[in-house]
Amino acid sequence: MKMFKFKKVEGGVCASQGFEANGLNCGLNPVKEKNDLGIIFSKEECQTAAVYTQNKVKGAPIIVTKENLKKSNNISQAVIVNSKNANTCNADGKEKAEAMCKLIADELQIPRERVIVASTGVIGQVLPIEPIKSHVSDLVKGLSKNGNIEAAHAIMTTDTIKKEYAIQFELDGKVCTIGGMAKGSGMIHPNMATTLNFVTTDIAIDESLLQEALNKIVKITYNCLTVDGDTSTNDMLCVMANGLAQNNKITSKGEEFDIFCEALYDVLMNLTKMLAKDGEGASKMIECTCKGASSLDIAIKVAKSVVGSSLFKCAIFGEDANWGRILCAIGYTDAEFEINKVDVTLASKAGEIVVCQNGSGVEFSEEKAKIILEEDEIYVNVDLKQGHEEAKAWGCDLTYEYVKINGDYRS
Template structure:
């Protein structure tokens, strides 16, 4: 399927509006409060951090998702509302009830997410004062403000939508997300909110979400630290008018494919905009016995500090790549392994038949000086292909995360 991605976002599907304002948490008039609202009830699903310590808004959202339906998402940046005890749960519930009251919907139909500093109680009064204005500003163009309001040290808002057809009817999926970042010294969170007007059962919606998350967000790493607040939410209001997708038929497969492609695009944006990063590194594990094997190999490589610093230095340091494959825990035959590095500027083989392949360091440096590069490992031992994404490790990562106290 050839898809056209549009630089719009969560308000592109029929019936969705959004807004983003400054409520004062971040200060300096920076936007820090976002709202997404559907004109009608949505089948909804969420995928959350596997961290044992979960932020209060995640616990509240999981509870509100038991009905598998929702109408709205409220999210703040600047404070993660994590490790904040009972008060944290009360504050997250209150964020939902404020939106519900102001917009005349049920509290349980509001989902909530937070990103920012850990362990500081939320300034719920400022949020309370701001929600009426937030609801009033709901608009089709509001995706821009909303995508800014969830940013922390992201250097650009991540917002995108895609149009396609289901049963001959125009359908849209929109998304906004934020990556790992530090506006305060102690947080890093990935949030992604997805909207669609496709009519799909809540069970299949959840299934499609999980499947697409597995091969997109779960295949990126900026620094290996899994946040306490990671949240991906999807809301489908069915306004596109297709007959409800209730089976894993061709319609479901179309929806899944579009969702996957969209989430992969957003995930790559997040990896590319990792803290201090100068480039996106795509690692391809080709011809592996299973997807799990490919993930083990590719993730080990993109998480290696030594590989990440090598790519910052534009060095085709295949020794570090092989080292990371070797300690990944996966099984492989080094004599069957072929390793290439490349970018839009070209591609060179660096390892084959158990031995190094001679190459020009100058040519490698030129290829790796691009802002999107790849490592390709052909294991010649199966039929599965897996891609994972990371970024380089740079002086700016240290500056962002280590310099604030000096």
């Protein structure tokens, strides 16, 4: 990526012109201080692109959202999302998801096929529709330009922090904005776009190019994220573009499309890192950069293999520079390369240290390595020295707390 300069701004999904949001507790979550129902809305119609889980078990909201976008020719105006209940593997799941769309569409006075519906939480529990029905009016009445924080809290499950990111930049002399919010802490493994993620922008862009850009950037951001090796049934990432920035509509590839892709990368990459850092029970974020690969796919596979290794994740938790686990993970990657050329470096803000050269260990200070690994963001740099392609992947350490959280999740 060329990396144009972007200005970070506040506002999350409300940073872009024309978008409002809200969130509240409707009763799905018995803890009244925790939001469990959220909304995003644009009065202007939005070109919409989306990607979904590749799990064969798909939540009813995904099925309904796909149908809605097909009926509306990929036009949307609203998102309704709940936490605490995934509405997955239920006989009446689709009926409930469709009911959520109708409730919010009627309240907003828009066609129901212009509603994106999403759910997250426990799988296999029937979703009660009455709490949602009785709070839809308040949800819509509370829509505001400052509602992004309430909406971001509404999608949290085991997340410990809200996740938002937004930037501004110029196209054709017009100020353009992209902002997003994400949720996810566990059941995260690259196989689409993990978790629930909603991105808004005021850029004018052709829908087919919007989808192409999303597919391209997801491959090198969300699909390079793993927490625990489990791919959720409800994963969704959608991008809504309402065109209010009034830039010349992007209808073909070129510099403006490239800038948009760079901006989308900046937002999705930063959200990806937030998701990795907030992995269930995590104490450290891990970023692996693989360079010197003969192809982008090989670079991605190697980086993902390293951050996905349970043994290496445990070593990082223990602050143990067990570089052999890195070489092991690289070695079982489904790709062709010469392992005897590989160099590995461990780094953090405390410094960096070479632990492997040409596929073999080198002498290094265990004391210095320990200091490096005491930080909460760890960087693994792998150089295959067999090409010019580079990719990154993100994950976190594996801790006692992860087992504790998932051993008692339903309660």
